[in-house]
Amino acid sequence: MTGPTTEQATTSTAQAADDGQDQSLTVDVLGPDGTRTGSLDLPPAIFDVPVNIPLIHQVVVAQLAAARQGTHDTKTRAEVAGGGKKPYRQKGTGRARQGSIRAPQFAGGGVVHGPTPRSYAQRTPKKMKAAALRGALSDRARAGRVHIVESLLGDDMPSTRAAVTALRHVSERRRALVVMARDDDVTRRSLRNAPSVHLLPVDQLNTYDVLLSEDVVFTRAAYDAFVSRLDDPTGASEDQT
Structure with a gap:
């Protein structure tokens, strides 16, 4: 799958950061049928921070380098x-x-x-990865592309059709990143084969996948788990290099 470059994906963020506006970001919490069930104020420490484009580029390059097999010989x-x-x-x-x-x-x-077999992994400090992730999420939040749903399904039975229909209530854009709780097996089974939907457990949320997607959709359980990680000294950190 190919997506926008880091510079293209963060251009709007850089402009918003230059404006110096400090506005509260509030998103509606939606149910499976698209009805509003409540609202949440996104923490500014995660979703409203200045964006460092060179930092984001460095972190994304390191992540893609670490994903290389390096088995050429x-x-x-x-x-x-x-x-x-x-x-x-x-x-x-x-x-x-x-x-x-x-x-x-x-x-x-x-x-x-x-060429001989080698590792392309680069050492990236946790604080750098966390800052890059916050910057990417801030870009999406300022553009109104961060969404929260109570659940994508009305019951405990997996259903790809029902989950995709629920996503259409949230956004009609082509690429969506759905962030779910690690133990949310129903959502995983419902969306694992859905086209144009990238599914990630909350502990694997990373800068590259945020930039690659046009919308970021959190389930309520995943959002609560993600925000609670603010207690970590490094903030909302990534697990992927």
Whole structure:
């Protein structure tokens, strides 16, 4: 799946931050049928902070780098099978001297300075990841793209059709990120195969997935769990590198 670049996704945030406006962000809490069941004030410490675009870029690049498998590998001339015998005598043939048909200049020969298995992981401090996540969420919140639902289903029976219908009451945009509680098996089973819906447990919420999605939809249980993490010294931190 491809999405907007970090710079494109946060342009509106940078403009809002430059305006210096300090306004309370209030969102409606919706039921499965789209009716309003209440409202919540989003904590400014998470959803209304200035955005550091270079920081967000650094964190996203580190996350994508850490996701690389790094299993690429090539064989050197010592690892390629064959080539133990000198292909022809040293002198008298009129050809350039060669010692092995597995030398790099031969087709099928070894590779010089080729890629080897490695880890691309970068060390990113927790506070940097937390600040980047708060900035991304603030961008979505200021644009009115953070939503909270009591539940996507009216009962405890999984239903993809009912869950997708409930999401349409929240937003008609193409890409939606649904943040659910870790133990919310009903929501997981209902939306795991839904097109254009990315499903994440609340403890895996990260900057990249927020930027990749046009709307962020929290279930009420996931929102409460996420906000409670403010008690953590690093704030709303990420678990993914």
